[in-house]
Amino acid sequence: MIEATIEAIAELGFSATTIAEIARRAEVSTGLVAFYFRDKDGLLEATLRHLSSDLARAVVSRLRAAGSPRERIQAVIDANLGASQFHRRIATVWLAFWGQVPHNAHFRRVQRIYERRMISDLVDALKAYMAPADARHLAHATAALIDGLWLRGTLAGEEPATSRAREIVTAFVDTQLLLLDLALLRRPAQEPAHAIPRTHS
Amino acid sequence: MIEATIEAIAELGFSATTIAEIARRAEVSTGLVAFYFRDKDGLLEATLRHLSSDLARAVVSRLRAAGSPRERIQAVIDANLGASQFHRRIATVWLAFWGQVPHNAHFRRVQRIYERRMISDLVDALKAYMAPADARHLAHATAALIDGLWLRGTLAGEEPATSRAREIVTAFVDTQLLLLDLALLRRPAQEPAHAIPRTHS
DNA sequence: AGGTAGTTTGAACGCACATTCAGTCAAGGG
DNA sequence: CCCTTGACTGAATGTGCGTTCAAACTACCT
Numbered sequence: 391m392i393e394a395t396i397e398a399i400a401e402l403g404f405s406a407t408t409i410a411e412i413a414r415r416a417e418v419s420t421g422l423v424a425f426y427f428r429d430k431d432g433l434l435e436a437t438l439r440h441l442s443s444d445l446a447r448a449v450v451s452r453l454r455a456a457g458s459p460r461e462r463i464q465a466v467i468d469a470n471l472g473a474s475q476f477h478r479r480i481a482t483v484w485l486a487f488w489g490q491v492p493h494n495a496h497f498r499r500v501q502r503i504y505e506r507r508m509i510s511d512l513v514d515a516l517k518a519y520m521a522p523a524d525a526r527h528l529a530h531a532t533a534a535l536i537d538g539l540w541l542r543g544t545l546a547g548e549e550p551a552t553s554r555a556r557e558i559v560t561a562f563v564d565t566q567l568l569l570l571d572l573a574l575l576r577r578p579a580q581e582p583a584h585a586i587p588r589t590h591s
Numbered sequence: 592m593i594e595a596t597i598e599a600i601a602e603l604g605f606s607a608t609t610i611a612e613i614a615r616r617a618e619v620s621t622g623l624v625a626f627y628f629r630d631k632d633g634l635l636e637a638t639l640r641h642l643s644s645d646l647a648r649a650v651v652s653r654l655r656a657a658g659s660p661r662e663r664i665q666a667v668i669d670a671n672l673g674a675s676q677f678h679r680r681i682a683t684v685w686l687a688f689w690g691q692v693p694h695n696a697h698f699r700r701v702q703r704i705y706e707r708r709m710i711s712d713l714v715d716a717l718k719a720y721m722a723p724a725d726a727r728h729l730a731h732a733t734a735a736l737i738d739g740l741w742l743r744g745t746l747a748g749e750e751p752a753t754s755r756a757r758e759i760v761t762a763f764v765d766t767q768l769l770l771l772d773l774a775l776l777r778r779p780a781q782e783p784a785h786a787i788p789r790t791h792s
Numbered sequence: 793a794g795g796t797a798g799t800t801t802g803a804a805c806g807c808a809c810a811t812t813c814a815g816t817c818a819a820g821g822g
Numbered sequence: 823c824c825c826t827t828g829a830c831t832g833a834a835t836g837t838g839c840g841t842t843c844a845a846a847c848t849a850c851c852t
Contacts, residue, residue, distance in 0.1 A: 403694030405606040409810060419831045421812080430810065482693040489690020491746055492683040493604030501746055530743075531759050535732070538739025542731075545692055545702055558732050562763075569766065610840060620801045622842080631840065 391416045391426070395437045400479045404486040409433075435496045438487050441480065442500050448474060449511065459518035460567075463532075466511050467559045470536050476552045481544040508533045519567060528566055535559050592617045592627070596638045601680045605687040610634075636697045639688050642681065643701050649675060650712065660719035661768075664733075667712045668760045671737050677753040682745040709734045720768060729767055736760050 394416035398407045409430055413420045427433040452465035475481065491497045512529035513522070520528070539555040595617035599608045610631055614621045628634040653666035676682065692698045713730035714723070721729070740756040 403691060405691075406694065408808080410808090420810085421831060422829085424811065425830070478693075485693065486690045488742075488746060489687045490604060490606075492679075492686065492748065493607070498748075505743065505747060527759075531736070531763065534739030534743055534756075534759070535736050536739065537742050538735035538737065541689075541738050541742055542706065542735055545689060546706060547693065547699075555735075558728075558735070562732065565766065565770065569770075609838080611838090621840085622801060623799080625841065626799075 391418065391422075391433070392437050392440050395433060396441070396479065396483050399437075399483045399486050404490065431494075431496070435500075437483075438497055438500050441484060441487075442504055445469070445475060445504070446507065448472060449507075453511070459515040462515040463512060463563055464560065466508060466515075467532075467536060467556055467563070470508065471540060471552055471555045471559065473552055475540065476543060476549070476555075478544075478547070478549065481540070485541075485544055505533075508536070520570060528563075532559065532563060535562055592619065592623075592634070593638050593641045596634060597642070597680065597684050600638075600684045600687050605691065632695075632697070635688075636701075638684075639698055639701050642685060642688075643705055646670070646676060646705070647708065649673060650708075654712070660716040663716040664713060664764055665761065667709060667716075668733075668737060668757055668764070671709065672741060672753055672756045672760065674753050676741065677744060677750070677756075679745075679748070679750060682741070686742075686745055706734075709737070721771060729764075733760065733764060736763055 391412070394412050395407070397415055398411050402411065409420050409423050412433070413423065423430065423433055427436055449466060449469040452469045453462055456462040456465045469475075475484075487497055488501070491501050509526075509529050512532055513525045516525035516528055519525075536559055539551075539558060543551045543555060592613070595613050596608070598616055599612050603612065610621050610624050613634070614624065624631065624634055628637055650667060650670040653670045654663055657663040657666045670676075676685075688698055689702070692702050710727075710730050713733055714726045717726035717729055720726070737760055740752075740759060744752045744756060
């Protein structure tokens with residue numbers, strides 16, 4: 391039923407999605423929505439939560455496979471810009487929900503969780519390389535770059551740009567870490583921070 | 592009337608905005624919408640075009656005041672992340688339209704113009720510092736960073752983050768240009784490209 | 793004054809929607 | 823074999839929407 395909702399929003403858009411259409415796709419009656427989700431808004435909220443937890447699962451599973459902090463950063467990048475999130479069917483639905491976020495308290499709460507999770511995942515990993523304040527700073531920039539590439543890719547309707555997007559973010563992060571090394575090397579002699587990760591702060 | 596539409600979408604959201612509500616705010620009758628814009632969709636498209644040309648004007652006016660290519664890049668950054676675009680009243684309306692883009696051919700056309708304009712403005716300026724292919728690459732990353740910061744700021748509902756967002760993008764661009772200088776200095780002796788802008792390729 | 797073209801009105805229309813609810817159906821327990 | 827519980831149906835209801843259009847109003851010209 392939630393799957394049918396995703397399908398309908400992806401195909402018809404947010405405002406053109408009706409309960410009758412969702413019921414048709416799910417091969418149930420219209421009345422069943424009220425039985426399980428109280429009303430249409432309840433179904434939509436459940437759908438957004440479903441999308442959000444799908445993404446969270448993708449991130450967690452990649453984080454588990456990651457060893458070094460650098461790999462954990464990459465896990466966040468790859469999960470958020472992975473094929474599953476870029477797939478038109480999913481991406482347009484996210485976008486439709488984002489458009490409603492300012493006017494729906496339920497959606498806003500889910501969005502805050504999404505946003506904070508990405509930041510804290512990135513900050514956790516970046517703290518291995520730099521001071522917490524710098525880590526937060528870079529995490530915000532990285533998160534924005536990820537979301538911006540996702541947004542532009544989705545709006546443009548480009549399907550296959552996913553690997554290119556990941557390369558851009560990867561290069562950005564590597565550049566920032568490289569600059570950190572250079573700065574450290576010029577100061578009182580010290581190893582590049584990410585050759586000996588997780589040893590300070 | 593277009594102003595009233597912006598106001599209504601900002602306050603109520605896309606799907607809750609009715610012609611009656613717009614007419615009430617504009618202090619006209621509902622029938623007048625049809626007279627000037629054919630139907631509701633025509634009014635919405637005109638509203639999006641209005642927003643788009645407002646932004647374009649802001650960019651052009653800053654570009655005119657800019658001298659060096661570096662200043663032209665900054666003009667794009669400042670115009671897109673300026674207070675006028677971050678103002679909740681405007682930003683939530685943009686967001687609402689973006690959510691409809693995949694399902695409305697008119698909106699999609701306006702979006703393509705917006706997207707390409709930012710890229711070409713950036714590429715034009717960046718070509719002074721690097722090969723066209725590199726310029727396009729960096730332009731995409733910069734544009735994504737701008738849009739990503741805008742998106743996150745708008746979704747989070749933070750009003751005053753505008754100066755911080757601009758700092759992040761500015762720092763990103765400066766870093767990329769700095770790296771270019773470093774690379775050039777290590778190769779066969781050559782001046783940093785942006786000390787002698789616009790002289791090659 | 794009369795006429796005309798350009799504006800504006802707002803009630804009427806018909807349609808599409810979310811919600812409701814009385815009722816059907818299937819399964820399991822007593 | 824009946825009764826209960828939970829899942830599910832779909833027609834009926836009423837509300838709210840965009841659109842239409844005949845009529846009214848305004849300003850300008852002749």
